Amino acid sequence: MINIDYFSLEKKEDGIMKKTLRDYELENKKVIIRCDFNVPMKDGKITDDNRIVQSLPTIRYAVDHGAKVILMSHLGRIKTEEDKMKRTLKPVAERLSELLNLPVKFVPTTRGKELEDGVQALQPGQILLMENTRFEDLDGKKESENDSELGIYWASLGDLYINDAFGTSHRSHASNVGIASHLPNGIGFLIEKELKVMADAIEHPEHPFTVILGGSKVSDKIGVIENLVKIADHILIGGGMAFTFLKAQGYEIGKSLLDEESISFCEKTLKEHKDKLVLPVDVVCGTSVEIDQVSRCVMIDEMNSDDMGLDIGEKTIETFRPFLEDSKTVIWNGPVGLFELSSFSLGTKKLCDIIATSDAKTIIGGGDTAAAVIGFGYQDRVTHISTGGGASLELLEGKVLPGIDCIEEA
Numbered sequence: 001m002i003n004i005d006y007f008s009l010e011k012k013e014d015g016i017m018k019k020t021l022r023d024y025e026l027e028n029k030k031v032i033i034r035c036d037f038n039v040p041m042k043d044g045k046i047t048d049d050n051r052i053v054q055s056l057p058t059i060r061y062a063v064d065h066g067a068k069v070i071l072m073s074h075l076g077r078i079k080t081e082e083d084k085m086k087r088t089l090k091p092v093a094e095r096l097s098e099l100l101n102l103p104v105k106f107v108p109t110t111r112g113k114e115l116e117d118g119v120q121a122l123q124p125g126q127i128l129l130m131e132n133t134r135f136e137d138l139d140g141k142k143e144s145e146n147d148s149e150l151g152i153y154w155a156s157l158g159d160l161y162i163n164d165a166f167g168t169s170h171r172s173h174a175s176n177v178g179i180a181s182h183l184p185n186g187i188g189f190l191i192e193k194e195l196k197v198m199a200d201a202i203e204h205p206e207h208p209f210t211v212i213l214g215g216s217k218v219s220d221k222i223g224v225i226e227n228l229v230k231i232a233d234h235i236l237i238g239g240g241m242a243f244t245f246l247k248a249q250g251y252e253i254g255k256s257l258l259d260e261e262s263i264s265f266c267e268k269t270l271k272e273h274k275d276k277l278v279l280p281v282d283v284v285c286g287t288s289v290e291i292d293q294v295s296r297c298v299m300i301d302e303m304n305s306d307d308m309g310l311d312i313g314e315k316t317i318e319t320f321r322p323f324l325e326d327s328k329t330v331i332w333n334g335p336v337g338l339f340e341l342s343s344f345s346l347g348t349k350k351l352c353d354i355i356a357t358s359d360a361k362t363i364i365g366g367g368d369t370a371a372a373v374i375g376f377g378y379q380d381r382v383t384h385i386s387t388g389g390g391a392s393l394e395l396l397e398g399k400v401l402p403g404i405d406c407i408e409e410a
Helices: 050-064 081-086 090-100 113-120 133-137 148-155 174-180 189-203 222-228 242-248 260-272 314-325 346-356 367-375 389-397
Strands: 030-034 068-072 105-107 127-130 160-163 185-187 209-213 234-237 282-286 296-299 308-312 329-333 361-364
Touching: 030 050, 030 174, 050 068, 050 090, 050 189, 090 105, 090 127, 105 113, 113 127, 133 174, 148 174, 160 174, 185 189, 189 361, 189 389, 209 222, 209 314, 222 260, 222 389, 234 314, 242 260, 242 308, 282 314, 308 314, 308 346, 314 346, 329 346, 329 367, 329 389, 346 367, 361 367, 367 389
Parallel strands: 030 068, 030 160, 068 127, 105 127, 160 185, 209 234, 209 329, 329 361
Antiparallel strands: 282 296, 282 308
16 A cells, blocks of 8 residues: 655646546545556566555545545557457556555446446445546547547546546547547646756756666657757757767768668757857677677768667767756656667666766656656656656647546636
């Protein structure tokens, strides 16, 4: 069982302009809470329950205020009947029950009499978790394409809708926009926290403000670069995307990842913001992205046509270090190397260590970056780890998130 700090939950975060769970009387109300239980699984067992843990404050608050709680979430993508067997939410119900120290009734369907009877049988303070919402995608992608009939049906099960799934809020699905269109609604404590942390960092950052950008393709981060280069003091670039910037500078990058369509963007950005962008000076090279292997570290002007850059080198780590140590705000989105393989994990791990020992507000942008920080054991040494990779990326771009935009204004 995990203890919840209720004192901190009773006060709405400053600057949040959406209705929240606190704005409603919950006693004896059927409250549908869209959670993000999209957790990694192996052989039917949960390997990382962080997203479940992050959902607990909202669920516990609703339970303690007398709500009849109906939980929903997706888990992975569903394309075949075999996928349904592997991606049931039953293990999530079991883990949730352990964490809350409360029974959680699992209903193995997304619609129909069994679900409706289960909802009608709920008493105040009881919890029901319905099956994976994306089971509805097997027949026409009804969930992912926001089928109006499905949204109306799910809305008919409750009296109030609360979106607390930040990780899917950049999508317009039946389980967020669809339901919110037909019920009084608000956001939960997790989304409230995500919005507060990200908004503060982007709109009112303490300077020096440093951004670390990694990951594969420049094209995935163009909007982020365009938005943050205007407010950040420095942007440190690593990962596969660094090689497109290096190519734009005329370097040989061998067999490293190249996003050819983004070369002109890199050239333009380097020309206009040369003093803000910090690129690798050396890289760790290998021959494959599939297996651990013997690697070699070379300066960027020493790469040959057979080299495949898969991590930043130690000189780059030391180049990045003073920017991070001097910062008051750090946002990190995208690993700087193929951290899943030990031969190419040092760069990402060393950056984890540097920001963990700094005095800066440190925000980890979800997805693979969050997996790396948690996997290396630094999750308790950073300020905030986002639960949404794609959603946090779009917030950093300055985009509107449909799953939050649909919520009523406070």
